[in-house]
Amino acid sequence: MSATEIVPPRAQSRQRRVIGLIRALMKRPRSAFGMVVIVLMVGAAVFAPLIMPHDPFEQSFDGLSMVGAPLPPGGDFILGTDLLGRDLASRLIFGTRTSLIIGVLANGIAILLGAGVGITAGYFGGWIAAVLMRFTDLMMAFPALLLAIVLAAIFQPSLLIVALVIAMVNWVQMARVIYTETRSLAERDFIQVQRALGAGHLRILLRHLLPHLLSSIVVFGTLGISTTVLLEATLSFLGVGVQPPTPSWGNIIFENQTYFSTAPWLVFFPGLAIVLLALAFNLVGDALRDILDPTLKGRH
């Protein structure tokens, strides 16, 4: 940007940066693939009632063979049916909603919690940092899945509870990253100047520190959705996540796993959906890290 150029108003420049970021993502084959998958999945979740070929909860008579076995893919049921004769394609499309709702909700809470803890500890330092960061160390040493299962068993799992449980396990990574960055930023002159000028803590945190931390929050927030999607699938597969009959990709496999040798499509298609969504967020997150963190340029 040359010195003579008129600096656009804040909102406009932010909009421009977002558009620039999306352009950069679409230029790279891997992240472009990820973006396309994410857009398609979000589309499927939003327009689920319009594109589902059948009712995902209907146990149809036509959905089972003469001997009562699930139907393989093809014909009227494009991806086959499950043990109760429900259309797998429709259940997968409906399951996209479950995965994305929990992914966004759990990850949103984890970001707020993690970034909140990290920024507070990094800015104030001293005993506040000592207490908060020792606590994150403690959470790091917890066997994450065991903790999630115990939590899910304590509270009767609903969508919100599952999201909260996942957030409780997943905020730690974000807290550590943000803590390290805030600590180095807080020492810098432009923050010290604000302190000397008598700016309030909240103002410094939100107006001066947060903007510098946004790239990390965006990168780890995106990668975090992938972790969240995988954890939700795993909890649901173990039967302590999203409860049937609400379809989630994980609980579809949970319900049908004993029949995987005769009806492998009931594991294959939901498994594929989970991998695709997690992969998409990993690819986009990884590309965002390359784009937003210039110190990593050339290493990949």
Add this chain to the structure above:
Amino acid sequence: MQAYLVRRLLESALILLGITLVTFILLYLVPADPARQIAGRSATAETVQNIRDQLGLNDPFFVQYWRYLTSLLQGDMGRSYLQRAEVSELIAARLPASLLLMVAAIVTELILGLTIGIVAALRRNRPADHGLMIFSFVSISAPQFVIGILLLYVFAVQLGWFPIGGYGTFAHIVLPAITLGFLGAGWYSRMMRSSMIDVLGQDFVRTAHAKGLGKARIVLRHVIPNAILPIIAMIGIDIGLFMSGIVVVESVFGWPGIGQLAWQAIQRVDIPVIMGVTMVSATAIVLGNLLADLVAPLIDPRIKTK
């Protein structure tokens, strides 16, 4: 170094103490009544009360916690509510199977991950590199239960090369080890690739080329050994991944380890067993992290032990 070691050991002990407290609070909050589980459905309220008294469940929280902590320090993890055995015996009986599985998984992930990383770095930005990196992205995006069930379907059900589940022979361990090591293979391949690229760009490699050494010799004798070192230091951190992974992998393959023990205990609210497995896992994770922190400065003296 000694002061650092002492400080890290103290920190680790404090972390473990914190974990006993948090786990105990969580399990204290479990709404299901263990006494009711032991007594059975037809038991009278009086019987249930007696059992609660015997187990000390009517005592205040801190009394219960203190009792747990003091016996834990003496190596006593209590008795299982539902199986007639000490928790330590139950865990000791199942730990070897889990350790075996984890060692096999470490071997798998290192062989897979390092090979992929090395090949990708040597073929940097060519089709082979892109293909391998996409594979590594897929491997970190695939849930273990999906990998496990698909491997079972292809190699056990369809091809019949391996048993469907269970424990005992070498053939039994192959599929669970691949399943548990698959995720780590993805991480290792990416770290190995960037570590190789770093080393390939350093001056001593250029000097070796200038001296007229053959490319194969440079890569095998100089680049790979240097690139592997920082990777090896991270094995300790894997313990955390494995401790979560074994719950799923052991349940899919019917592997009789502590993951399966934990899963059964959670389903039946066998609180002493849940506490026990959590503590054993947490101790393993803390020791793994400690090991990684202690090994790193030995390998790379630039890392200071402040």
